[in-house]
Amino acid sequence: MTLTNIHLWTVEDYHRMIEAAILTTDDRVELLEGQIIEKSFQNAPHAATIQRASDYLRSLLSGRATIRVQLPITLPPNSEPEPDIALVRVDSRDYFEGHPRAKDIFLVIEIADTTLRVDPRKALIYARAKIPEYWILDLNNQQVYRYCNPAENNYQQETILVGDISVSLVIFPQVKIQVSSLFP
DSSP states (O other): OOOOOOOOOOHHHHHHHHHTTSSOGGGOEEEETTEEEEOOOOOHHHHHHHHHHHHHHHHHHTTTOEEEESOOOBBTTTBBOOOSEEEEOOOTTTTSSSOOBGGGEEEEEEEESSOTTTHHHHHHHHHHTTOSEEEEEETTTTEEEEEEEEOSSSEEEEEEEETTOEEEOSSOTTOEEEGGGGOO
16 A cells, blocks of 8 residues: 655644745635645525525624634644634734634534534644634534533534524623524
């Protein structure tokens, strides 16, 4: 059997490829654990849910968090995912000097219709970075997979949220989010 070595990229390598136009916005990729991974295309329900959920969260968290939609976040050691939605610390410089890092991130949300099997892989990356919460909005079943309590290799708590129940964010316990309001 022949073994093939895999070259893993650093965030700096990835940025140099973008600056040199080796990678462009047409490539639809993100860096996950040193690997450049193709992102799936959005269908209309996926896009509508991103819009609905981000607008709803923006209305609840105005002045407390910045809502970023499909923008990069930089995580150790070599990941730069572009989650569908990220709630990050308000920064008066609007992250001009660099993308939000783990310490700046309160919650990451991925919308899943065809990617439900792939998105839990990202839970490992987000847990290792100690992001307090990770949600997957399951479009097919209109439910939310909520991951909390990050540890070394995964989140310690997983809850499935369905229907008209309300939930508070770990970082903002006074804010109540109605699960059904996240979906169109």
